[in-house]
Amino acid sequence: MSFLTESVARRMALTSRIVWVQAPRQFSTSIAARKTMTESAKDTIKTVDRKVSDKLVDGINLGAKAAESVTGKATEANYKAAGSAQEIRGKMKANSEELAGRAKGAAKEAEGTIKETEGAIKGAAKDAEGKAKSAL
Structure with missing residues (x-):
């Protein structure tokens, strides 16, 4: 194996989550990383x-x-x-x-009304008493 292919193979073996794909450029040797x-x-x-x-x-x-x-x-x-x-x-x-x-x-x-009424009743009673005494 050549040195380049061997290093690419080692990189691919170490990285299981990323798929390495050759970039679609003609004059470049870089590898593009793509996800599965x-x-x-x-x-x-x-x-x-x-x-x-x-x-x-x-x-x-x-x-x-x-x-x-x-x-x-x-x-x-x-x-x-x-x-x-x-x-x-x-x-x-x-x-x-x-x-x-x-x-x-x-x-x-x-x-007050009761007192007035009492006073009036007492006055009427005295008047009645006075009339009764004078009639006797």
């Missing part, structure tokens, strides 16, 4: 796998952002609800105090 069909398919599958996994990661990130947004809005709604509850409690307390004041006023007014 299975290696090309593996590379294509790796590329597709990588793109799919990148999209899945993007989807997971979007899901996490959506969950974070929902959690934030729920927390905000809880704070608003708590604020509304406090506001409603304050209004109810003010209304109950107002109604208690009105009830006290009505009670005082009724008490």
Whole structure:
């Protein structure tokens, strides 16, 4: 064997994944490296796998952002609800105090009316007593 063919044969024996093909150039002795069909398919599958996994990661990130947004809005709604509850409690307390004041006023007014009525009854009783004594 000549030196060139022997070195080419050694190179081909050492590299099992790459098929060496003579370049289609007339005035060159370089050898072009080409991949087999299975290696090309593996590379294509790796590329597709990588793109799919990148999209899945993007989807997971979007899901996490959506969950974070929902959690934030729920927390905000809880704070608003708590604020509304406090506001409603304050209004109810003010209304109950107002109604208690009105009830006290009505009670005082009724008490005054009762005293007036008692006074009128006592006066009428004294008048009746005076009339009864004078009639006797």
